[in-house]
Every structure is written in C-alpha cells, then in structure tokens.
Amino acid sequence: MGGAVSAGEDNDELIDNLKEAQYIRTELVEQAFRAIDRADYYLEEFKDNAYKDLAWKHGNIHLSAPCIYSEVMEALDLQPGLSFLNLGSGTGYLSSMVGLILGPFGVNHGVELHSDVIEYAKQKLDFFIKTSDSFDKFEFCEPSFVIGNCLEISPDCTQYDRVYCGAGVQKEHEDYMKNLLKVGGILVMPLEEKLTKITRTGPSAWETKKILAVSFAPLIQPNHADSGKSRLVHLPPVAVRSLQDLARIAIRGTIKKIIHQEAMSRAGNGLKSPPRFKRRRVRRRRMETIVFLDKEVFASRISNPSDDNNNSEDMEEERPEEEETKPSELKPDPPVNFLREKRFALQPHQGDTTWSLQKTEEPQHTAAEQ
Numbered sequence: 001m002g003g004a005v006s007a008g009e010d011n012d013e014l015i016d017n018l019k020e021a022q023y024i025r026t027e028l029v030e031q032a033f034r035a036i037d038r039a040d041y042y043l044e045e046f047k048d049n050a051y052k053d054l055a056w057k058h059g060n061i062h063l064s065a066p067c068i069y070s071e072v073m074e075a076l077d078l079q080p081g082l083s084f085l086n087l088g089s090g091t092g093y094l095s096s097m098v099g100l101i102l103g104p105f106g107v108n109h110g111v112e113l114h115s116d117v118i119e120y121a122k123q124k125l126d127f128f129i130k131t132s133d134s135f136d137k138f139e140f141c142e143p144s145f146v147i148g149n150c151l152e153i154s155p156d157c158t159q160y161d162r163v164y165c166g167a168g169v170q171k172e173h174e175d176y177m178k179n180l181l182k183v184g185g186i187l188v189m190p191l192e193e194k195l196t197k198i199t200r201t202g203p204s205a206w207e208t209k210k211i212l213a214v215s216f217a218p219l220i221q222p223n224h225a226d227s228g229k230s231r232l233v234h235l236p237p238v239a240v241r242s243l244q245d246l247a248r249i250a251i252r253g254t255i256k257k258i259i260h261q262e263a264m265s266r267a268g269n270g271l272k273s274p275p276r277f278k279r280r281r282v283r284r285r286r287m288e289t290i291v292f293l294d295k296e297v298f299a300s301r302i303s304n305p306s307d308d309n310n311n312s313e314d315m316e317e318e319r320p321e322e323e324e325t326k327p328s329e330l331k332p333d334p335p336v337n338f339l340r341e342k343r344f345a346l347q348p349h350q351g352d353t354t355w356s357l358q359k360t361e362e363p364q365h366t367a368a369e370q
Helices: 011-020 027-035 044-049 066-076 093-102 115-131 133-137 171-178 243-266 305-318 320-325 340-345
Strands: 056-058 061-063 083-087 107-112 144-147 160-165 181-191 194-202 205-213 287-293 296-302 353-358
Touching (some): 027 093, 107 115, 115 144
Parallel strands (some): 107 144
Antiparallel strands (some): 181 194, 287 296
C-alpha cells in the first residue's frame, strides 16, 4: 500500500512531497517526521527504498507507507501530555515520532507479537537517542514495548487518550478496541478495508469517520492450543514521576533554553530590535501675521495648503533621524486663537501695524519695532 507521492532523494524531500500532497497538514506532525529519518529503520541492504512512498516488509519487520503514517499521525490529533497505545508497534518508528509530540509527561506504550521485532525496535530506539541531532531538540516521551497479542490485553489495564492499531481489525473486535479508549479519546485503525477514526464522545457514544481505503494484513488471532489458557498482556503501569525525574526534566529544559538563546544571539537574532517611534509629520507654515490693536497683541498663523503639500515631505527628509531618536523634543502645536477669524474679518484700522515674518520651524511670538 502506498505510492501516493513521488519518491524523495532524502528524508526532507520525502516530507516535502507528503506536505505538497496534503498528507502532512500540521506543524507538529511535520516536525516529528523531519526529526526521525525513515531510512534509519530499514535494514542496510534495503535503504535505497526508504524514501519511496511504499510499505516495506522483511520477515516479521514491517513499515507502512509514509502516506499511511502521515494520515495516522494527523488523525490522532496528538498533544503534549497525552497517553498513547500502539497495537502492533513493530519497528517503533511511529511510536518514536509520537513520543516527540507527547513530551516528558506523556505515556507511550506499544504491544508487539514478535520478540525479534521488539528487540529490533529497542535497538533502533537506542540508536536514535544516542546519535540523532534531533533528539536534543525535543522533550521525548520514550516508548516502552511489551510482548504479546494485542487482543489479549488485561481487562484491568488503564485506558488511553490515543490508540492506534497497525493491523486489519475484524468487525467482531471493534468493541474490544473501543473499550481501550478514555472518554474524549481517539482510536485509529484499519476496519473493513478503511482507515477509520473513532472518537469516544461519551461512556457509550462514538463518532466514526472513514479516512481512506487501505489494505492491511489482519490481526493474528490468539492461539491457546499449547496451554489452553489466555496469556494476558500486562501493560506498564502509569506511575507518577519521581522527584529525580522532574528535576532532570527541569534541568534539561533550562539547559536547552540557554543553548537556544546563545545560538540565537550568535546568529544576530536573539536581541530585540530597539523600539521605533512613529514619524511625526511636521508641516511648514510660511507666513505668520502679528496684529497690534489698541495696545493688545493677537498672533495668528496662516498656512498655505499648497505649501504644506509640497514641503511636508521635505521636512521628513530633512529630520527623520532626529524625529525618530528624539520624539520628546517635538513640541505640540500651540492652542488655536479663537479670535483669529474675527480679527481677520476686520479691515486694518488707522494706526494698526501689520507685517509678515518668515517662519522657521516653530512660531516666534516677538516683533521688532519699525
């Protein structure tokens, strides 16, 4: 199953193709896919096919096609701190990507039928933790794998926020799978040749959505021929974090934050830009008229609209630096003289003296005697 997108030259190009085809739609899912190189989960002699959108199987080792994993990750709607159960966890590729999103306070469990596959998954997990540069960029919820048939999980096990089954589920096992969910949880599984998303909306209420047509090998039924007894699978307990774990998580987070800040500072992006002040438009008034009337002085300003339009930009060109760096030195316009209009309406009296002064930037309320 697969082949929905073009093959990539490397992991990043494969993810680019999945994004372009809308299989990867959210940033969290994209980050998880880019952090873990799909080729690392292939045997060395098969790595040439790692970036093709095809499933791969060798003995008991199996990987679904990238487009299927993309749809599963998107449908699970993962968030930090949730609990996740992977039924048929295989190589651990999907569980590790999920762990990058769940973070240190999540729960990440897997059940796998074959002991050799569990050993393979643990080797790949150890390789990722010890060698991947991406590991240090995330708070990782490390998956725990247990051996057993996922149809024989102990009935007293805890319920999970998210559950995925990587094998075809027969209709008679649908309710069994649903009961592994908490209320509000999401189950994604192949059901009747369709990848199906089931959301538990209440104790006995469900919403079902068909995502796309798929072809999965069916779940292997439990075999009790040897002992005649069911071999219950006991999942790891969900324990409260120890004080030592909490301290380690806090210290690791602090160190990561410091390293990130130092890296940003070296790159020149760590410092905030100085605050910018909005440039204030200064208009040039060309003429000022001062009227002496009966020993009282009334000052008014006459602006020429055409001069304002022509010169306002000039003022911005002449003083942008001073205006931005010293905005407090700009004085507000003086109050309007409400007697101006009345004085302008009067004809000059005999004995009045009127003349014009060239204005600089601010009005000068002084007059020299003729």
